Amino acid sequence: MGLFRGRPATPEDLVLRARGGDTDAREELLRRYQPFVLRIGSRVTGRFLRAGQDDEFSIGMLALNEAIDRYDASQGAGFLSFCEMVVRRRLVDHYRRESGRHELPWSALEEEDEEGHRQEAAPLRQAALDKSQTDEDRSNLVEEIERFRALVEEFGLTLSDLVEACPKHRDARESALRVARLVADDPLLSAYVRQRHELPLKALENRVTISRKTLERQRKYILATSLVWMEGLQYLEEYVKV
Numbered sequence: 001m002g003l004f005r006g007r008p009a010t011p012e013d014l015v016l017r018a019r020g021g022d023t024d025a026r027e028e029l030l031r032r033y034q035p036f037v038l039r040i041g042s043r044v045t046g047r048f049l050r051a052g053q054d055d056e057f058s059i060g061m062l063a064l065n066e067a068i069d070r071y072d073a074s075q076g077a078g079f080l081s082f083c084e085m086v087v088r089r090r091l092v093d094h095y096r097r098e099s100g101r102h103e104l105p106w107s108a109l110e111e112e113d114e115e116g117h118r119q120e121a122a123p124l125r126q127a128a129l130d131k132s133q134t135d136e137d138r139s140n141l142v143e144e145i146e147r148f149r150a151l152v153e154e155f156g157l158t159l160s161d162l163v164e165a166c167p168k169h170r171d172a173r174e175s176a177l178r179v180a181r182l183v184a185d186d187p188l189l190s191a192y193v194r195q196r197h198e199l200p201l202k203a204l205e206n207r208v209t210i211s212r213k214t215l216e217r218q219r220k221y222i223l224a225t226s227l228v229w230m231e232g233l234q235y236l237e238e239y240v241k242v
Contacts, residue, residue, distance in 0.1 A: 165220035184229035
């Protein structure tokens with residue numbers, strides 16, 4: 001584009017120009033970060049998104065354009081970090097409206113930095129905080145997420161593990177959640193989990209219609225979700241309802 005001679009234009013450079021009315025700079029941002037939006041959208045929804053075919057892609061691109069208009073460098077965050085927050089927020093809002101429920105994929109707990117490295121998100125980012133209207137609710141939610149993060153670490157799990165383990169298809173995710181609910185509600189099964197730090201796969205085989213192979217594949221997701229109910233994490237329960 002030739003906007004900046006001698007060096008590549010940074011996202012912040014382009015945002016500054018776009019905010020000043022430079023349509024070329026805005027178009028460059030929308031073109032350059034389309035893959036970025038697709039990557040975030042795929043992680044939030046738990047499935048592969050296609051440009052121009054999925055509603056989530058369009059929502060993400062609108063959020064990117066919104067981020068250009070709202071970005072404030074004085075707040076200290078880089079543009080891409082701010083952009084990710086806005087894209088995630090808009091996609092989660094869409095996800096809730098479409099599903100008519102609060103259940104979210106574990107990917108809502110994780111984000112990427114500007115170099116694409118995974119990192120644990122601030123507690124459910126703004127999506128969760130929007131749901132908790134009072135300061136007390138926000139504080140309790142943050143405390144629960146920290147408790148949950150520490151708890152799953154005792155079981156040898158991380159939030160990144162849970163993102164990878166989350167079933168990609170809705171019916172598979174709902175089936176796994178029903179197994180997790182069974183584990184949490186059954187005293188013997190939940191006691192086994194607490195004592196052994198693993199799922200009672202053999203016992204579950206006789207209680208559910210899911211195959212042993214599927215149970216093993218969904219082990220991390222079922223285990224982590226059952227812990228939410230077992231520990232009575234009431235704020236997080238809203239995100240894992242069947």
